[in-house]
Amino acid sequence: MEQKILLECHKISKDFGITKALKEVDFNVPAGRVCGLVGENGSGKSTLVAVISGIYQATSGAMEYKGAPWKPRDVMDSQRGGISIIVQEAGTIGTLTVAENIFLGQEGQFRKGFMIDYRKMNAEAQKLIDEVGIEGIRSNMRIMQLNLQQRKMIEIVKAYQYHPDILIVDETTNALSHRERQVLFDLIKRLTAEGRAVIIISHDIEEVMEYCDLITVLKDGEMVTTLKKEDATPRHIKELMVGRDVEEGFYRTDMDGYQEKVALKADNITTMQEIMNLSLELHAGEILGIGGLSDCGMHTLGKALFGEEPVLAGSVTAGIEQTKITDAETAVKNRMAYMSKDRDEESIALSAPVFENIASTGYEVNRGFGFLISRAREKKYVDTQVKGLKIRCYSSSQQVSTLSGGNKQKVVFGKWMAKDFDIIIMDCPTRGVDIGVKAEMYNLMYELKRAGKAILLICEELPELIGMSDRILIMKQGAITKEFLRSKDLSEKEIIDYMI
Template identity: 50%
Template sequence: MSKKNEIIAEIKNISKNFGVTVALNQVNMQIRRGEICGLIGENGSGKSTVMSILSGMQNATSGEMFYKGKIWKPSNALEAARNGIGIIVQEIGTIPTISVAENIFLGNYDRFRRYGMINRRQMYKAAQLVLEKLNIVGVDASATTDTYSIEQRKLIEIAKVMANNPEILIIDETSTAISETGRQVLYRLMHDMASQNKAVVFISHDLEELMEHCDALNILRDGCLIDHLEKENFVAEDIKEKMIGRKLTGNYYRVDMDGYDSEVVLRADCITTMEDLMCFNLELHKGEILGIGGLSSCGMHTLGKAMFGLTEVIDGQVVLTDGNVVIKNPKSAFQHNMGYISKNRDTESLEINASIGSNIQSTGFEKNKWFGPFISAKKEKKYAQLMVDTLAIKCTGILQPVKALSGGNKQKVVFGKWVGVDADILILDCPTRGVDIGIKSAMYQLIYDMKKKGKSIILISEELPELCGMSDRLIIMKNGKITGEFFRKDGYKNTDLIECMI
């Protein structure tokens, strides 16, 4: 029988290059049985890369790995899964058009095969059992996967990985995509695995979450392993410092108590959308940071889209007070100096194959006009360069494709689009999702600077500390309705907010 703390897998001197960029540089790591091992680092520090190598999704450029005492060279993810290394990836890993059960047993249909035919009923039953074991409720194994929300699909993915009975479970930034209830499922699963003397590798940006659940922590920076800490040595400030390689100075959130104008700039008059919202009213004031929080399914994301004209408003209207303009589509919102940052950065906010420059310029055609309909290339170049400089985007130049950037820098490019056109009203939907601490604090500063300039901002977020730290006024939503309104000047407790959410 396997002993606790026995080394189950070892990574020795692993390096990985993508062309000339070095993603991993001589990384050593040990994964022990009965232990939840955390992996933390900034965006682009190589966390996902090292785990994808261990789980066979890609090959290392050099170095070697050992698994259960033998040399480990998986040729693909399936081989790794069959040998007991399961990974829940950051991206969506389920196929939307097939049933939940088919997703769960993807690649393992043979066990349900009878006389060449697949016994679906048996498969559904087995899948339902896997789901039940994990306490995932409200998912029917025979239903088509795309009838479920992204969050539920993530849980289905967890079930898919667990159906293979892995000995090492790797969780790659999954917790950011799911809400509190889903997280509880995940945490329980992790601790169950550890108590069965199996190993868990947990990758997350959320330091509190890591410190609470992990037994050991590996810190990566720029593709190098910086430190390995045991639970008794966890100090938040220390870990943060090691992650970004310098001390964090200044305040993370804003500290002032400045108010805002009484003038209303944007108003939702009893708006109803196809989903989520029913006769919803909202007012945004000049120079205000309006925080909107709640559980991810509370309708706040739909609200953000509706305010920018991205979701059809079937009744009521979104009105700009200045000139009584009704916002019907994103085109009219854009023309009236509004901006929107989606929570889905890579799929909605950016054209990742295009260059940094052309992404930033995509909102500034009017500003860079030469005469008539013609664009001045010179002006355009200057415009993009200015944004890269002011936002300190780490890149080789404005011609670099966006896809080569790390998550945080990508988000800076998205901000650049709207800072560049000097948008008066900005709707930010989870602007700091999947962004590391260093860049997060830069963004908070940016949002605050915009407020100072008299811009109005709607900040939709799933993170309460961020909402409390930044908003002048905070609205908590539940089931498409406002359940609480809090003012910065009055002060409030976190528990009050949570009470309104659930």
């Protein structure tokens, strides 16, 4: 029996000035199916779904939805028509409540005279939250009270409220814990069982293989092919994405040790949230992995070590003189860098150009006379990172918000690598990047290790922890439950027992 097609895209092209983001892409979405979109960063995946959902207007080409022409004016128009999107970037406003975020732009349905019936709004929002299957979030809470994963779950509710016939999930799962991912995939199963369709963009090939019925590969703005799940393998998909044979293993293969010198030390620290009497030492030339479930406290630990989370008891010290770290300014002065998991909110300025983001760490070293910045030094400072990290942008004046996820992450790396810091805290550094960029980042981490830099790698992916770390500390409920040394025989199963 032939599958009903909900959406047809015919030769869709999208230009941004001289940049051709999409080149005559054909793409179909059948009813009752999960369609995966994969490709390297900058391949056009997010641009395609942005055209489908009304964020962008196509330069050329046409779309049909349920047999009629489809050209949404904006996201709201698309949602009213039955296509909703969960965007890659942050899509909530921190000062508003959960309910206000969910119904942003639709408050009129709760109006009573000149007033908004917030009790009714909160009740309707809570009903949607419960329907999706989210626990621990109340509709009257402020978004600023929620962590990154919880905010992303509210974005899912926001998209789901329209009960769309097509739900687009753009790089959402990499921001979620295992439990929250399961909530999302349970929702996807319900939607497809009802004859609706889902489009998933993900860099997790194993995840795509598990949940997607059809897998479409994009490269350099062009469609390479669409494969049925049964005809695809992870290796073949990766080869189609990068256009060449892909080595299966791109983690470290060495068993090199690290120096005795302690670069960073936490001595019985306790924070307001999650961390209790925790101690650790990070050595020069070491990659120290921190793992656990997303709510184990490891993300709070990264902030506490950098001075971004108040330490109520104990101390954090860094550098040769083991200076006490009490705030981020002191951390930076002691040659510490911090890459947050919440990239768009805490690591980069989306509305600023690449140049300003990278240059922001170099004001002292790029001074000429007195307090004046040497433009020549600053340009060299930025250009070295853009070229060295192969940041794909038409120039360093390009706004960061217009870059792909992987290139945004490269800007984060460039911002901190430019100043040659000695201690680098990396919280989920490869989140939302493709396999090619991951390989580049792993190679960079290894080169930093060889140069004697101390790296604290906070990570939710066990293969990455095992593949890159000299030591692994597993956390549970704000405490370290186990230490593992680097070993060729170390398995995920051994580690999981100490996480759950």
